[in-house]
Amino acid sequence: MVGTLIEKEEIGKYKIIPADINRVVELNQKLSNAQRLGNEFKSKVAIIFQTENGPKRIETTVWSLTDNYIQIKSGVLIPLISLISVEF
Numbered sequence: 700m701v702g703t704l705i706e707k708e709e710i711g712k713y714k715i716i717p718a719d720i721n722r723v724v725e726l727n728q729k730l731s732n733a734q735r736l737g738n739e740f741k742s743k744v745a746i747i748f749q750t751e752n753g754p755k756r757i758e759t760t761v762w763s764l765t766d767n768y769i770q771i772k773s774g775v776l777i778p779l780i781s782l783i784s785v786e787f
Contacts, residue, residue: 702747702756702783710757710775713750717780729785730769733761736787747784748777 705713736742737760746769747756759771768776 702754704756704758707757707759707771707775708773710755710777713752713755715778715781716749716751717778718749718783721780722782722784723779726779726782726785729787730761730764730779730782733785733787734764734769737761742787745784745786746771746777746782747786748781749783750781754783 733744733746736744741760743758743760745756745758746761747754749755757771761769761771763770766779768778769782770776
């Protein structure tokens with residue numbers, strides 16, 4: 700799996716940028732499932748997203764999903780266009 704593992708609390712240290720390939724459409728169902736897993740079962744998923752420092756990976760629960768962002772703990776938002784992968 701690509702991406703350097705970081706703690707979700709470290710996300711603010713990085714500038715999140717769009718991924719090389721926009722995967723929003725292909726990841727939409729996985730994101731919906733990730734939100735359900737987080738809300739109903741408190742299950743974590745691995746999320747890989749693009750930053751100026753290269754891909755970063757976090758393991759967290761997805762609290763909510765909008766048309767443009769996923770929200771994780773503490774109100775942290777990650778733009779969907781920056782997502783590279785979502786794995787259960």
